[in-house]
């Protein structure tokens with residue numbers, strides 16, 4: 001599958017097969033094509049060449065509401081609607097598909113991301129950055145999707161919140177039996193959460209490995225350059241702690 005913007009290739013003949021139930025992280029330098037690849041899955045971008053199949057069905061042939069119910073999407077920069085309260089934000093995908101969410105279901109979704117039900121009536125501006133990220137995840141899960149796509153879901157929060165959110169998403173991935181694909185700039189996060197790491201470089205996938213394989217030195221030079229950064233930091237911290 002390929003996609004170019006005004007003649008400039010962003011994704012070049014990428015072919016991947018993702019097993020149901022896996023947690024895949026997509027890492028790589030800025031501009032390497034991660035978001036473009038992710039967006040072809042829920043048709044925010046249509047590939048110029050090739051197809052995206054979900055359980056054998058070409059997404060190009062699915063009606064938008066069907067696709068949105070199947071795929072939860074956590075936007076880069078969260079993207080909560082500022083004029084809607086938390087409950088309305090969470091209910092937006094089912095609403096677009098013509099159904100509503102009961103208050104009890106909103107409370108349940110807030111519970112999944114460890115937020116109190118009382119937050120349902122708050123506006124996004126009245127939430128902390130971490131709480132907004134959690135609402136973004138709850139919204140993505142509202143239509144009970146089987147596939148969860150996340151584009152840099154934990155940007156702009158401190159390391160402690162980021163770690164807690166990552167762990168929560170991993171727990172939900174397991175609990176709900178999701179297939180999860182996450183774009184992240186944080187290589188340590190990718191290694192800690194994902195059972196498969198794809199490394200993109202200039203529109204191509206240059207490595208496809210498990211965290212253990214990458215940490216053992218596999219995956220090639222570009223992958224190893226990325227992995228070296230958190231490894232060096234971890235080693236330096238371990239030395240300091242001695």
Ligand SMILES: Nc1ncnc2c1ncn2[C@@H]1O[C@H](COP(=O)(O)OP(=O)(O)OP(=O)(O)O)[C@@H](O)[C@H]1O
Nearest residue numbers: 005006009010028029030031032033034035036037
């Ligand atoms: N809407 C667009 N119009 C034109 N070019 C675009 C558009 N979106 C992305 N690109 C270009 O396509 C290439 C891949 O972008 P993409 O956003 O997929 O990269 P990325 O790896 O997700 O980057 P980042 O980590 O910075 O989010 C880049 O060169 C980018 O400038």
